[in-house]
Amino acid sequence: MNRFRFWILVSIVAISGFSQGMLLPLIAIIFENAGVSSFLNGVNATALYIGVLLASPFMEQPLRKYGYKPVIIIGGLLVFLSLAMFPLWKTFWFWFVLRLLIGIGDHALHFATQTWITAFSPEHRRGRNISLYGLFFGIGFAAGPLMTPLVQINEALPFIVSSVLCLIGWAFVFFLHNDYPEQDIEMNSFFHTLKRFKLAWKYGWIAFLPPLTYGFLEASLNGSFPVYALRIGFEVSNVSIILAAFAIGGIVFQLPLGMLSDKWGRKNILVAVFLLGFITFTSAGFLEGYFFGLAITIFLAGMFVGSTFSLGIAYMTDLMPKNLLPTGNLMCGIFFSFGSLLGPILGGLFIQLFEGISFFTIISTLFLVITILLITKGKKSLVGKTA
Numbered sequence: 001m002n003r004f005r006f007w008i009l010v011s012i013v014a015i016s017g018f019s020q021g022m023l024l025p026l027i028a029i030i031f032e033n034a035g036v037s038s039f040l041n042g043v044n045a046t047a048l049y050i051g052v053l054l055a056s057p058f059m060e061q062p063l064r065k066y067g068y069k070p071v072i073i074i075g076g077l078l079v080f081l082s083l084a085m086f087p088l089w090k091t092f093w094f095w096f097v098l099r100l101l102i103g104i105g106d107h108a109l110h111f112a113t114q115t116w117i118t119a120f121s122p123e124h125r126r127g128r129n130i131s132l133y134g135l136f137f138g139i140g141f142a143a144g145p146l147m148t149p150l151v152q153i154n155e156a157l158p159f160i161v162s163s164v165l166c167l168i169g170w171a172f173v174f175f176l177h178n179d180y181p182e183q184d185i186e187m188n189s190f191f192h193t194l195k196r197f198k199l200a201w202k203y204g205w206i207a208f209l210p211p212l213t214y215g216f217l218e219a220s221l222n223g224s225f226p227v228y229a230l231r232i233g234f235e236v237s238n239v240s241i242i243l244a245a246f247a248i249g250g251i252v253f254q255l256p257l258g259m260l261s262d263k264w265g266r267k268n269i270l271v272a273v274f275l276l277g278f279i280t281f282t283s284a285g286f287l288e289g290y291f292f293g294l295a296i297t298i299f300l301a302g303m304f305v306g307s308t309f310s311l312g313i314a315y316m317t318d319l320m321p322k323n324l325l326p327t328g329n330l331m332c333g334i335f336f337s338f339g340s341l342l343g344p345i346l347g348g349l350f351i352q353l354f355e356g357i358s359f360f361t362i363i364s365t366l367f368l369v370i371t372i373l374l375i376t377k378g379k380k381s382l383v384g385k386t387a
Helices: 002-033 038-045 047-058 060-066 068-088 092-120 123-152 157-175 190-223 225-231 236-264 266-287 291-305 308-319 322-353 360-377
Strands: none
Touching: 002 038, 002 068, 002 092, 002 123, 002 157, 038 047, 038 092, 047 060, 047 092, 047 322, 060 068, 060 092, 060 322, 068 092, 068 157, 092 123, 092 308, 092 322, 123 157, 123 236, 123 308, 190 225, 190 236, 190 266, 190 291, 190 308, 190 322, 190 360, 225 236, 225 322, 236 266, 236 291, 236 308, 266 291, 266 308, 266 360, 308 322, 322 360
């Protein structure tokens, strides 16, 4: 039963990743062709993360009250309907609202599936299961941009295809039996949600830093690096290959790193991958004048740090009492979204203010700081304790 449930949940996550991966380049290209400025194009892209942050404080109560299945159903329905509505009216603010709704729906879907998987996964398989979760999302996200050429046939076609896929995945949720997170004796009020946020921070703040770092990395690489790369003389096709190299590296090593973290400990593996991330991104700064050297270095960086989000979730689960797991998962999503919002903003400012310094310096510095924090402040597992 657990296996059937697990594969349905990761399949839904893959379809969600597919829709997110499709929307970023697709809408950017449609707006670019329509003459929308690059600044407004970027503002529209932030709608998804704004939706995540707006919804986050209100997610936990429905999950505790109604269980995992209804939250996944509502989230999936919101994503499906929003995707289907894109072709109805092509205006900036209508699409902004639709992306914001997709952010809310995707967050509900990810929060519930992620918490459910961490709750029923035994400790010795937790890293493997969360890595498969991240792997399926990554495969979906990487496949999403393949829908972009369909816009040349019909502008509405990519939206229709992705909404149909979401509908199929959503339908399978109805085959699952509902389950509930472990409850505590407190009433599920907004005040107690804030209190649990404080408790979750106390237990697992160090585990929220890897999702924040990954959000910053992914958003700055996709949002700021292309601008920097074009300025230092790369062709658009070269930029696409470098970004694809990072995504493929992350997919290749997602599962092995998760399994290694089960064997050698989450903290040890996180310290290793953050240190290797610092080394590879520092190397990228020296090799950025050579396309093949940079592509190989970024592929290696993807192998090492592409799993930081899923490893962070697994580490958080080790540190968090079971009754605080929904709150911990929620905060992982919040920190990822903060990182995703900060990435393009700080990356863009860095390119503008420090013209003579490599763009990769800001990323390697972040990885060095988190490595030091993990070594000095990282905690041992608190599994089995209660809040």
